Amino acid sequence: MTHPPTAPPASPPGGQAATAHAPWPAPATPPAATPPAPPEPPRRSAFAEGAAQLRAAARTEPGRLRIVGAAVAGLLLLFGALTFYEITDRADAARTVEDSSQPLSADAAEIYRSLADANTTAAVGFLAGADEDPAVRERYERDIDNAARLLASAAAHSSDSASARQYIETLTEELPFYTGLVETARTNNRQGLPLGGAYLRYADQRMQDTLLTAAEELYELETRRFESDLAQARDRPWLALGAGTLALAALAWAQRRHYLRTNRVFNPGLVAATAAAAVLLVWLAGAHVMARGALSDADENAAQSLSALNGAWTEALKARGDESMTLVTRGAGSEFEDSYTTHMDALAAERGGLLPRAGELAEDAEGRTPVDAAVAATEEWQERHSVARELETAGAYDDAVEAVIGVERPEESTGESFDRVDASLAEAVEHEQREFTRAAADGHGALGGLTAGAVLLALLAALGTVLGIARRLSEYR
Template identity: 55%
Template sequence: MTYPPNAPASAQGTAPARAGTGVPAQPSVAPAAAPPAGPGTWAEVRERFRRAATTEPGRLQILGAVLALLVVAFGTVTAFEVADRASSADDVVSRSQPLSSDAAAIYRSLADADTAAASAFLAGAQEPPDVQKRYADDIATASRLLVKAAAGTEGSAESSREIATLNEQLPRYTGLIERARAANRQGLPLGGAYLRYANGTMTTELLPAAERLYEAETARLSQDDQDARDWPFLSLALGILVLAVLVWAQRRTYARTNRVFNQGLVAATAATVVVLLWLLAAHGVARAGLNEAREHGQDSLRVLTTARISSLKARANENLTLVARGAVLTDDGKNDKYETDYASSMNALVDALAQARELADDDAGRDPLAAAAERTAQWQERHKDARAKDDAGDFEGARLRVVGPKDTTGQSFDQVDAALKRALDHEQSEFTRAAEGGRGALTALPLGAAALGVLGAAGAVLGINRRLSEYR
């Protein structure tokens, strides 16, 4: 019997089994092919870019991408820069200036409360109800404004520190005033000592802290005002660059096609010009409004606040001159401390009124200042009369020239304070009007710049695609 010959192992696709093992033959595995050698990813990109740049369609695609990127970048940067300045302008109107005004009102309320307390003490054991109410209203106003300031000065360590000092010292001051009142009702001389201690707390703790708070908030107002008025140089430079590249691209298209206009590129250029001109005009108007607010509002408010504070200091020292009766002297021991402080505060008031008149730009601002200057002169004359009576030993006559509803220094002080309030209200309205006008000029520009940037980029892409279609 014959058998067919065995096929070779290689032909059957199996390896021959080892003798004596009984393990069936396994199929052979072909070795894996090695990856083809080639340049890296960045090298491939550079090579593709080089090949594209050697053909006109490739160059057009690159140009379209660059134009679209530049126009979008211009719109985006403009939107962000203008939004930042609009935010600063909004802070000037709605945060910084109101906080500065509130800080000044805190100082005024505290100083007026001290003045009212001294006036009530001079009136005798039976304090006039209107003076008591004035004192209570001043303390309530200061407390309310401190709460408001604490909520509005978040992030300012300096302002928070001064507010904490005021909140700590105000109850101590009111406690001393109540002790002075209680002693005064009983006719005890100790009442005058408590009143002087209370005034010392006011002049060395409360008023300096309120003044530092006012200075801190005024400094923040100045910083916000400066931030809002800074020119957006990056947006302007980028806009000029984009405009130059678009003009070059249109000249290039004209040189190769002899066509005067490419509608897409013209649209992109128009959008860029609109944003650039809008940016210049809006920021110019905003700067003009903020400059007017600063020159005819903010500066006047600062000087008028100084005048009002000086009048309050003068009135408080005038009252304490009679309360102390010469018991408190200056450091050199030669003069009455309160009378010296009165003279210093009165000089500051006169100087501030003169500065305010120079800054006033209309009759509505000048008229109350003229009235304040006239009443200040009257106040000084009445004060001289009161001092003459006191120096002659007529304490009761001097007291009646200082406190009372008619023909007294107190009446003159009230008239000066009322005139200064009218001037402050007028300058506050002038500031708000001008600052709101500056803020309004920037309101729509961020959104408009972003939208025109997108439209300009789309126009650039469509214009380049129109050229690319000629190669298909």
């Protein structure tokens, strides 16, 4: 209800609105004023007042006509106002989903991915030692830059909830600390000191415990918010639909009454009012059904696909991180290997795995192709991983490192498989993101013009009613 011109007609109870609009003077006003329009809910008071007026003016037909006209015009204006109000609300929610809350959720997912990838890349660089490929360093830099840029943007645009701000603050504060730790690790490594490895472990722990936790919470928060916006946009405009039905019913009754009293079938004013109100009701119902359909499409197809794909991507990154950390720690224990298995299962298990689920959710070939590619790359990754793992348990540590980071033969490493999973998922996410944006824009677009139409048609209908009744009244002069 932000639009001032239409708001006033909607708020006062029907009786008063009728008097304000009625082109005729004094006669009806005294009886109308007797019950001084108490501040009750619009519809009830319209009827209550109508009843009072009916009692007061029951003896004269003009009085009754004025009451009927006021009530019907009031209902029509209420219909228009409610339509304006509810559709503005739904359209705002749809626009928020499209322009702000879904992109924020996508950005939060990307922040998480950039951080996790940076951390894994740092571990791979450590494993490679002095042979570190400049591309590895560049990838780390790119990840950090990307995370920092998205964080700055999230700080500027994020939903204004205190917890979102809290997470962004934590991330913004911790990121330079993390990069500082990684740089200290590098410096020590270059001096040949094992202290570098200890710094890297510390940095990894910090990343897992603080940064990635905050990024995950932020993603979940923004996703919940976007889902609630989406639900709000899809919420049916029940009040407006109810008011519209009621207004049409009132018009029908008024016309039947008119017919019974005068034997005349048509009153042009009332017919025009009926037509305008019916158009508005059909438009309202139709537009919202279309918007709802498009938004459901955005939700059930694109958004759920996105959620599965983002989840799969996260699991892939975690599995890759564990795979590298197994070698970094060079341990006798199987802590990281167990964690790798858990994440790999969450990613690829035939039952309940996120990749198979994303495959099921993919709507079209364009969406399915990259998911299939990711599935194939994951299978290859798992095979290569078991080879690397066998090498490691057999004590061929250097060969295991080679099989994981692929300095000599990059095309045969698990890293290469992971990169393909990564790239395929990026493609799939991009596709679903486009689908989502398109569907959300459709949904938003379906509601376009309806608010202006509601104001115009309701005013037309009210005017028609007033003119129609005035014409009848003139017959009593």
